[in-house]
Each structure stands twice: as C-alpha cells, then as structure tokens.
Amino acid sequence: MAATPEPITEHDSPPPVDPPSPASNDAVVSGLKPISRFSSDGRIGRTIPETSAVATISYCSVFVRDFLQRDYNFCSTKFSVASVRRGGKIRALDECFRNAEQWYSSAIDRISAINRRPFEIAFDEQVVEITHPLSGRLVRLLNQHDRLFAYTLFAIRARTLQSGQRETLMISAGKLIGQIHALAMxxxxxxxxxxxxxxx
Known part of the structure; x- marks a missing residue:
C-alpha cells in the first residue's frame, strides 16, 4: 500500500489559482529537450491493440519526459501481452494502479487546498498510442504527476510549501509510477x- 502524502499546513490565503494553460508563445523555456523519437517503437508497432486511440501528453518535468522516452511503450506492450491470458498479472497491475490513483488524488487535493502563486511554465507535448485500458490509466497518472509538479512549484513560490516537503512528495509520486513499470517486467x-x- 502506498504511503499517505505528507500533510501540508494550510495557510490563510486567497482561493487557489489554477496553473496557466500549457500553450503559450511567450512561455519561459523549460530547458527540457524535445523527444525526437520513442525507444522501442518497433515493439509497440507489433502489439495487437486491445484499444485503438492516441493521447497527447503535455509535460514540464524531466521525470515524465524520461518515462515517455524509456518506459511508456514497454509498459503498454506488456499490458497487452498480459491481457492475452487474463491471469494474475492483470490483477496485480490493477491493484498497483488503484493504489497510485488514490495517492495522487489525495496529494492533488491537499495541494489544491493551499495558496499558490502561478507563473508561466513551458510545456512540451508528445502523442502516445493507447493500446490497452491500462495504458490510458498510465497516461492519466503521468498527467497528474505533472499537475502535482506544477502545483508544488507554485506553492513554493507562495511560501505555503517548503522545498523539502516538495522533494519528498515528488519522490513518492515518481516511485508509484515506477512500481507500475517494475510490475510490468x-x-x-x-x-x-x-x-x-x-x-x-
């Protein structure tokens, strides 16, 4: 079972402000190098999809960029292969996803309740194939990771979150997605x- 997010002290402050939209021509450069290609493109191309869809992931963190480049296609392929037998692996993955989803919902709710001072962040975008329902859930977790990444930056700026708290939170967030990758292997x-x- 994933650990509960570290409690965050709520401060008297104006209502929280949502972060700016990802697209902005004058956005501050994030410093993230665009992904020119996915690793293992051939692997996912040989997968018989259970679903056939694409999604666009907007990201600003190194974690999500690296996961897309190294691990997303591998996980999607493993999800599809595991579904052929409908065995214990799918049950284990579903449990792992549910733990991560509950943790992320709780963490985002806590951050949303404290004051934040948004500023512009440059987002990169990547289109991914969704060949299995679990791939769709993984995309949602990656989007939630970057939402948490941005919200905690805004809270640091508003001085309602300490840098050590943010580091602990983001390490936990990354580990939960990493557990899904490890379980797919x-x-x-x-x-x-x-x-x-x-x-x-």
Whole structure:
C-alpha cells in the first residue's frame, strides 16, 4: 500500500489559482529537450491493440519526459501481452494502479487546498498510442504527476510549501509510477491467480 502524502499546513490565503494553460508563445523555456523519437517503437508497432486511440501528453518535468522516452511503450506492450491470458498479472497491475490513483488524488487535493502563486511554465507535448485500458490509466497518472509538479512549484513560490516537503512528495509520486513499470517486467507465469508475484 502506498504511503499517505505528507500533510501540508494550510495557510490563510486567497482561493487557489489554477496553473496557466500549457500553450503559450511567450512561455519561459523549460530547458527540457524535445523527444525526437520513442525507444522501442518497433515493439509497440507489433502489439495487437486491445484499444485503438492516441493521447497527447503535455509535460514540464524531466521525470515524465524520461518515462515517455524509456518506459511508456514497454509498459503498454506488456499490458497487452498480459491481457492475452487474463491471469494474475492483470490483477496485480490493477491493484498497483488503484493504489497510485488514490495517492495522487489525495496529494492533488491537499495541494489544491493551499495558496499558490502561478507563473508561466513551458510545456512540451508528445502523442502516445493507447493500446490497452491500462495504458490510458498510465497516461492519466503521468498527467497528474505533472499537475502535482506544477502545483508544488507554485506553492513554493507562495511560501505555503517548503522545498523539502516538495522533494519528498515528488519522490513518492515518481516511485508509484515506477512500481507500475517494475510490475510490468516479469512474465505472465510469474504471477499467481490472486496477483501475487511468485519467486523466480
């Protein structure tokens, strides 16, 4: 079970302000290099999709950029392969996703309740293929990661969040998505029907 986000002290302040929209011609340069290609493009191209859709991810953090480049297509392919047998791996992944989704909802609710001072952040965009329902859930978590990334920056500027609190929060956020990637790696037969990962 994922750890509960660290409590954040609420300050007397005006209502929170939503962050600016990602698209802005005069936005401050983020310093993130655009992704020219995904790794493992061929792998996802050979996948028989359970769903057929695309989504655009807007991101401003190094974590999301690197995950898209290194791990997204791998995870999507593994989700599709695991679905063929409908075994314990899908059950384990679903549980992992539910833990992450609950944690992110709680963390974002807490940050939304404190004062923030938005400023412009440059976002890059990447179109991804969604070949499985779990891929769609992964996209949503990546979007929530960057929402939390931006909101915590705005809270730092408003002095309603300390830098150490923010670092702890973002490390936890990254670990939850990393757990999904790690769980996608083992072969299907490494999982018991109840979703337990079996020893090698």
């Amino acid at each position: 083992p072969d299907n037969d490494r999982f018991a029907p109840d979703g337990t990962l079996l020893p090698e």
